Amino acid sequence: MDMKSSSSSPVLTDPAPINKSRLCIHSNLLAYPQSGASFSSGKHINIPRKKPGKLDDVRSNGWLDAMKSSSPPRKKHIKDFSIELASDETDIADYSWMLKYPSALNSFEQITNFAKKKKIAIFLDYDGTLSPIVDDPDQALMSSDMRSAVRNVAKYFPTAIISGRSRDKVYELVGLTELYYAGSHGMDIVGPINKAVSNDHPNCIQSTDQQGEEVNLFQPAIEFIRMIDEVFRTLVENTKEIKGAKVEHHKFCASVHYRNVEEKNWPAIAQIVHDILKQYPRLKLTHGRKVLEVRPVIDWNKGKAVEFLLESLGLNNHDDVLPIYIGDDRTDEDAFKVLREGNKGYGILVSSTPKETNAFYSLRDPTEVMKFLNSLVRWKKLQEGGRSMNNRWSI
Ligand SMILES: O=P(O)(O)OC[C@H]1O[C@H](O[C@H]2O[C@H](CO)[C@@H](O)[C@H](O)[C@H]2O)[C@H](O)[C@@H](O)[C@@H]1O
Numbered sequence: 001m002d003m004k005s006s007s008s009s010p011v012l013t014d015p016a017p018i019n020k021s022r023l024c025i026h027s028n029l030l031a032y033p034q035s036g037a038s039f040s041s042g043k044h045i046n047i048p049r050k051k052p053g054k055l056d057d058v059r060s061n062g063w064l065d066a067m068k069s070s071s072p073p074r075k076k077h078i079k080d081f082s083i084e085l086a087s088d089e090t091d092i093a094d095y096s097w098m099l100k101y102p103s104a105l106n107s108f109e110q111i112t113n114f115a116k117k118k119k120i121a122i123f124l125d126y127d128g129t130l131s132p133i134v135d136d137p138d139q140a141l142m143s144s145d146m147r148s149a150v151r152n153v154a155k156y157f158p159t160a161i162i163s164g165r166s167r168d169k170v171y172e173l174v175g176l177t178e179l180y181y182a183g184s185h186g187m188d189i190v191g192p193i194n195k196a197v198s199n200d201h202p203n204c205i206q207s208t209d210q211q212g213e214e215v216n217l218f219q220p221a222i223e224f225i226r227m228i229d230e231v232f233r234t235l236v237e238n239t240k241e242i243k244g245a246k247v248e249h250h251k252f253c254a255s256v257h258y259r260n261v262e263e264k265n266w267p268a269i270a271q272i273v274h275d276i277l278k279q280y281p282r283l284k285l286t287h288g289r290k291v292l293e294v295r296p297v298i299d300w301n302k303g304k305a306v307e308f309l310l311e312s313l314g315l316n317n318h319d320d321v322l323p324i325y326i327g328d329d330r331t332d333e334d335a336f337k338v339l340r341e342g343n344k345g346y347g348i349l350v351s352s353t354p355k356e357t358n359a360f361y362s363l364r365d366p367t368e369v370m371k372f373l374n375s376l377v378r379w380k381k382l383q384e385g386g387r388s389m390n391n392r393w394s395i
Pocket residue numbers: 125126127128132133134135136137138140162163164165248255257259288289290291293329331
């Protein structure tokens with residue numbers, strides 16, 4: 001299916017350099033007094049101190065660059081080139097980026113023309129997509145207007161949130177029962193009951209959701225629960241002397257935030273994560289927006305979660321289905337890739353600065369995401385002559 005008729009598909013490179021290999025840094029880079037990482041409880045690991053090394057090692061490894069480029073500066077915004085002419089080199093770069101990844105709002109007619117007579121399924125990331133990026137992860141709240149927009153979208157289209165946070169946490173933040181939720185980057189999914197799907201996937205069981213409704217619960221990394229718990233506690237202990245560091249427990253993965261850490265202490269953060277990963281070869285590192293994420297080495301990600309949910313909803317491999325995934329982060333690229341490679345649907349990157357992506361379209365920020373969702377609802381209402389589905393979506 002020709003997803004975007006206006007231009008040929010651009011050949012994409014992977015987003016910003018991400019070095020997923022082991023971090024390699026040395027303790028003489030630490031800008032804070034190191035206490036040595038040994039613990040009395042016996043539940044933590046003993047982390048050996050590193051021999052002094054050179055800053056060049058860290059730079060050549062690429063991870064510091066990945067940390068620095070992991071979240072765009074907030075002030076810079078891509079201009080709306082429909083009303084403004086490009087004037088300098090930055091503008092021209094922004095302009096060509098917008099040509100490659102046009103605004104989903106400006107391309108709304110093109111999207112809905114393609115969506116006619118198709119069932120749209122909506123997948124939404126949370127942080128940076130539904131809520132603005134803020135310094136304190138606990139304060140990343142959705143506006144009530146955004147909540148209404150998501151609620152309305154869910155009346156017309158099957159809708160799921162796929163977040164890096166724990167499923168419980170993202171449910172608490174979104175607070176809508178009308179949706180499906182996948183937490184821990186898709187490693188904890190609640191989807192509709194589907195016997196064929198649960199038979200096909202080990203670790204997929206029947207359960208009940210918060211409303212007592214029967215659901216499929218899929219936790220492909222269930223065997224890692226204890227390990228992640230242990231690693232979380234060690235990370236908390238080892239980062240406690242680094243001002244601004246924050247560790248979050250997402251049940252199947254853990255996040256180490258450095259957004260509020262002085263840049264001179266970023267190597268210290270990375271050192272700690274690196275040393276822990278060395279002790280746990282079954283865990284790996286991924287980069288998010290000013291956050292290092294420790295997760296199991298399993299073949300599962302947000303892209304697989306989209307496929308799983310489509311299958312659960314009976315919407316996979318159908319030409320008359322159009323999945324739309326909206327997200328802002330590197331981990332969302334897995335979902336964009338699945339949609340692009342399978343010519344299955346549209347990825348929409350939320351970004352105020354140009355970056356390489358597997359998405360098809362772009363939106364600048366959560367406000368534009370909300371406008372897009374509201375436009376979809378208006379369009380659908382017109383299509384249906386004002387009728388809305390009160391129950392879950394007819395499949
Ligand atoms: O997949 P997501 O729903 O986008 O979750 C990814 C991470 O989001 C959160 O961190 C990010 O947002 C915070 C609040 O705006 C910000 O302070 C932080 O710098 C960002 O990385 C969340 O706290 C992480 O645990 C998620 O993994």
